Amino acid sequence: MKLSRQTTLRSQATVTGVGVHSGLPVSLTIGPAPVDTGYTFIRMGLDGADREVHATADAVIATEFATVLGDREGPLVSTAEHVLAALRGMGVDNATIEIDGPEVPIMDGSAAAFVAAVDQAGIVTQSAARRVLQVLKPVQVAIGDCFGEFRPFAGGFRAEVEIDFANPLIGRQSYCFDLSAESFRREISRARTFGCMNDVARLWSAGFALGASFENSVVFDETRLLNTEGLRFRDECVRHKVLDVVGDLALAGLPILGAYRSVRGGHKLNHAALTALLSDRSAWRVVESETARRSRTVAEVGSATVGGLIAPAYGPDVS
Template identity: 45%
Template sequence: MQTTLRRPVALSGIGLHTGRPARVTISPAAAELGIWFHRTDVKAADPYIAARWDGVEQVPLCTRLVNEDGVSVSTVEHLMAALAGCGVHNAMIEVTGPEIPILDGSAAAFAQAILGAGVRRLDTPVRALRVCRPVEVAGPGGALARIEPAEGLSIAFEIDFADAAIGRQRLSLDMGNGAFVRELCDSRTFCRAADIDRMRAAGLALGGTLDNAVVVEGDRVLSPGGLRHSDEPVRHKMLDALGDLALAGAPLLGAYTGRRAGHALTNGLLRALFATPGAVEWVECDAECQRRLPGMGVRLADLAAVA
């Protein structure tokens, strides 16, 4: 059955790119609504923004959603990953500004809040999007995103950075059985120290600190405490991919592969998937299908080791 939260939860912080304070409240919603954002600071235009692939506006270093009135909300990927990874299908998300707070740079606080509130089953079956044929898109520098048929959702990712603190990393996970909560949700966004001045000159990362991002320089990790996982960067890229794939509008049944892929390429993959005749179909999930979906059966205790 479809799900929502048992009660509202709220979190506050600053936006990674705007540097502006924001408060986000995640509230229960009815079956079939899906995930929506509500900009409570917007009064002169439509403040509601659907969490859908076709509302993504291409911007650097984050995922931004925009509605027909031009009202937008940015850096939604970590919250979307937490909702998908905790098995939440319907929610209304109020936010007091143009960007979701970055918190510690991961999705752990979102997951902790969602699981702490509890997930409630609704009286409507889950419908999923089953990938029926492979679809692939390519980007510069050998970047690639691909999705192909599978019984559940899996994510495989590869990154390659010159900085020895990152280097080449690969990881593949079946996203069923709470894998997101146990394996990915605490992995933080990261950057190279050499890129910080360039990003800030472009008006980005204005709220970034060593407390909400992993910063590397050569073979050194500058952030206090070092890495949470030896391969934390690739785990964070997988977290981002789950959040971006959650904008499909329903759980996906497919095997995703990303190589040097980012937000824009994963969104391009969804656009190609829905534009390719016969590449995807709606299915109503039976009990066995639901057991393979991300977040099914996950508990707050699964998060205890990382939150």
Template identity: 50%
Template structure:
């Protein structure tokens, strides 16, 4: 994967925003080399706004990842889509969206992954740039931490620890490839607690959440969804999906290990911004050198947000 890639055809998707509860129409369009991922949205006057999917445009929030100006043009809950694009190796795409939030679909990245696979992936003429982590970068917040450390692959090591007996302490680790993401991460759904629903509704969140797009934990710590869990550790897999999606906003694919404990969107964003702020902590490369750290190399992937329920960070 030394060359940039885009999608083979336009993709049209409709759904509901998990927090807004409003219908959303979204189209993915092939884009030229060095475009990156760019959101195009129109305001009520018809004026087009362009928002690049970059860490510098991220507004750190607990419930989802938002790019743009929360008081103006912005797109919320971009993590599931970004994760799918990252996992499928898409560097350049225009995301045309009618709404202010990407559709939640069934609470994960699977629908986006399937749509990209059907449209196909097209190699382009320009070489891809990578961000190689050169030294550890660590951030801590309220008993949680996240860090980047050098590694020869794109690796994620995510650990969560909830007081709920339905979740408890779980860990997921692996080198990110398209296959691993599609088979082990993409279908892990967002989750939340029934006890928090009314509070979130009152604050204007989770208005579109339902059992069709979220794993819901009841007051007795039981899983309310009649179909149960897709994985015994679906919760940490979804948190890994979140981390992948949030890292996709780096602007280039990261060669290094991202490790977090009790993390969330806010901590993911702070960790990436801290890495990119230290020019001694990373370097740009076009082709990963096999004789550094490891002979393996895997493409990176991207993330998602809990529909409702308290975030640890």
């Protein structure tokens, strides 16, 4: 059996933008890391020093507005999911992520800018064999009417995501996605965060989402899409939920060999399901990975059938 090897970045690449909540400028630099280190955020110049946090499930301290990582002293970086999705989606195993503010820049609301940064930095193969977390048995969680489940799947990592919103412009959508660098780049990386105008207005009035705009969010009212350029995909909303799944589950610390199903989920459900999986030591094992197999993507879109409140990814995560 031929084994695939771990990867990291050849050099550094920097992106600059604004934080979605503060609206303030922030700079983020991705760069190389040694084998078996996974992803490490380095918060630069915080109280005169740099602080590190490894991007793992036990570093998550909040999931209401986005995925927030921190330590005993408090939060260090929020909205971590998009850059993590780009790294995991493009097949990068080990990386450092330096950031000079409390939020990963929102960029255009997708992972496209971070994929471009990975391309700029380049990917190199390392000496150690790639290890993956193999799901051995089903693990399920439910939060209200939200449902998440891991189950064994031999073909790599598969995400099966369903959303269902009362807004008829979004409605009921589902997407089945088999992860590879090619499929992530083509089908998922450009899908933007989304929400309703009344939710955005409430967040603005409460002092949140000050960096949100039509340049980084897909925004609907009750009858129409407000972005003049339109959607990038007919089912862009569920594709963005897949993007969030890839980023949130990167916090496993290793690529996952298995399938994950999410129904009406979001950051909170993703983290709860991942925590449940990792807590059951009989539900997984770490194995060395075979060379990646060809993957495929299947999508379908339906109409809304049940009610629900839409929340933008920069608002409370209620799906």
